[in-house]
Amino acid sequence: MPIRLYDTARREVVPFEPGPLVTMYTCGITPYDATHLGHASTFVFYDVLQRRLIDLGHQVRCVRNVTDVDDPLFAKARELGVHYLDLAAGEEARFNRDMEALEALPVHSAPRASSAISDIRGFIGMVLDRGYAYVVDGSVFFDVSKSPGFGEISHYTNEQMVAFARERGGNPDDPAKRNPLDFVLWHPSAPDEPSWDAMWGPGRPGWHIECSALALRELGTTIDLHGGGTDLIFPHHECERAQSEAATGEPFVRHWMHVAMVHMDGEKMSKSLGNLVFVDKLRETYDPRSIRLGIIEHHYRREWEWDESLMPRNHARLLAWLGSVGAGGSATSLLDAVRERLDDDLDTPGALALIDEAAKRGTDVTPAAAVLGVNLGRPVSVG
């Protein structure tokens, strides 16, 4: 039985049947401000998936980019009076420390957008050569009218997308654009922003292009699974797919997987709202394994709300699991049952419930916990 996962584009749970080598691309962070529990949540779920795929005998090649060339980063650097790459490096390091503490497996590569400018230029050249983009005054726009599949991941109609763009003042009436939904692949930089030379004029990449360029560079034309948070479905992934398929003429992604948002105070936890919980702050009080458990006690497709009882509850859970170490009892059937839960659209809440019960019964749950990335081989530690 292959693992089954929900595919955003197909809108149903389908078998996920990659070859021996699985290529995965997850959209990483823009390191301009504190990375928080919501980010950690997204990547911990991909880590659980990666672990299960390895457990099934696959080799996994997962790429997770870092968007260190983008508007919010420049704005924040301007505000703080620091170089944008210094700001990015600090936040990226913080994120990496969090992921390491949470015992996420290392990704195959974590390329920065700033390292990919030449790839991006080459990629834009491919899109232009194939007639899917046009140049206006040093800006390169993607021509959405050439991409009839635009909207098939998010399931928005063209009319809807146009209406939204107009409503939101998303510059749909920019006279340079042929179609209101056309988006930027390259554009001139503001005076205090970084700028790179290009055949069509100096400037910097648009938001979506780096992921397409990096996915092609690191993983090839068609990747097995692509994901990120649900907030990236539209427009980011829609645009990525359009430009990638324009550039290569091949399908971009076989399976789209998105992780739901973490909320706090009834709203999405987000940098702009400031309603944040930080992993490094939690680590001052709790073992990182408790934090991982606190994340995966939820299902990845269901939004959830941070609340104060989460950590005490999962601290207790970790202690109960640790208490089972060395106990007798056969763990083989438990391990199989946990694997079965994961193969059913990554049912981590179900897996945790099985392990809770087994620990209570006095079965050593070490192997089952390991499948979820929870190592019971050491005592509780904090800080």
Place this chain on the structure above:
RNA sequence: GGCGACGUGGCGGAAUGGUUUACGCAGCGGCCUGCAAAGCCGUUUAUCCGAGUUCGAUUCUCGGCGUCGCCUCCA
């Protein structure tokens, strides 16, 4: 407006086509205590509304109502 998620006791949150609907917090009673706290034992309270399918629905279907999210800063 479109799309999506969700509506279980005072709160959070599981589970299920069928005798007694988990668990945690709070509440209540008791044990303990000089008094209290903690701890322990016991215990009260629930499936948004309507229609349908069914011998039987909280669970499945349809329609309402409500909450939330997304809709070019976003994991």
